[in-house]
Amino acid sequence: MPRFSGTGENASVLAAAAWGVERFMQDRGGDIDRIAGRAGLSTRQFSLPTDALDLGAYCRLFHEAAADTQDGNIGLWFGQQFDPRKLGLIGYVALLSPTVSDALHNLASHFGYHQARTETRFVQQGDLLRLDYAIRDPAILTRRHDAELTMGMFCNILRHALGPDWAPEEVHFEHSQPEQAEEHRQAFQANIRFQCSTNSLVFRRTGLDRPMPEADPIMLEVIRSSLISLARSRPDLAAPHLSLKEQVVQHIRAALEDGHIEFPDIAARMNLPPWTLQRRLAQFNLSYSALLEETRYAEALRYLAIPTQDISAIARTLAYTETSAFSRAFRKWSGMSPRAWRQQNMRDLTP
Structure with missing residues (x-):
């Protein structure tokens, strides 16, 4: 079931999504203070994973980093190296789930509490499954790097359970094909499609019933409740005023x-x-x-x-x-x- 969220003036994302970003960008030759400042952020905002960052500024952070480091695929590589245990509450909602299937369902249904104005769906169609992701805020235009890093984060959750060599069948992106698209194929070890209707991991059902290595139903309920409770204090995650x-x-x-x-x-x-x-x-x-x-x-x-x-x-x-x-x-x-x-x-x- 997809989850939509966010009605405040600016959509937000929990700062856990930026865990390690300072060292990552510095290792690639970037000036993190300059990059963050141009994006409208301060590096102090990255310190507490349960703090909220402006989602548009978070997306701009990687756009500015690509220019500063001259690495056009910086979002792609940030996502590939991201440890799902560092993704904060939403990461553990997946990692503490009983099975891989439960992890994907919980990730999709709870991601809206982690990031506002976002659609996530776990869709089963025959032998193939899709984990879809898209920001639905029309005011956020610089989405390419966010999409690539998020697909990498999702991929690493599956690799955490199914092994480091696990790869999807295909990865779909909404944006146009960038110049260095071969790096995407290398990173995901999969066919890559651009200009699709949404961002997706497409994969087979194999391993779906496998237990998650850190499954803990009691701790899962604690983390899930904490994520939902935290969301209630964020104005952009208030109940949507939909017609x-x-x-x-x-x-x-x-x-x-x-x-x-x-x-x-x-x-x-x-x-x-x-x-x-x-x-x-x-x-x-x-x-x-x-x-x-x-x-x-x-x-x-x-x-x-x-x-x-x-x-x-x-x-x-x-x-x-x-x-x-x-x-x-x-x-x-x-x-x-x-x-x-x-x-x-x-x-x-x-x-």
């Missing part, structure tokens, strides 16, 4: 993953009696069936933009029992079949 339509769409997107998308299911997710939700929708001239179709269409376009996603798997992800039913619906929405839409748009969707 009714936005709330319903958010719950539909989450419900698609388990297939329970009937109107009473969504009302239950929102802790409302179905008749109350129906009345509120009517007050805004909204129809649940129209919102369901709108959400499915948007999700279909997002998945079709990923060339490796099989159309029958997309149909299942969107809670269609038959691929033919999905194809009919998509033709009604777009005027063409899913396959025809993908072929027509493939040139713009792949690097």
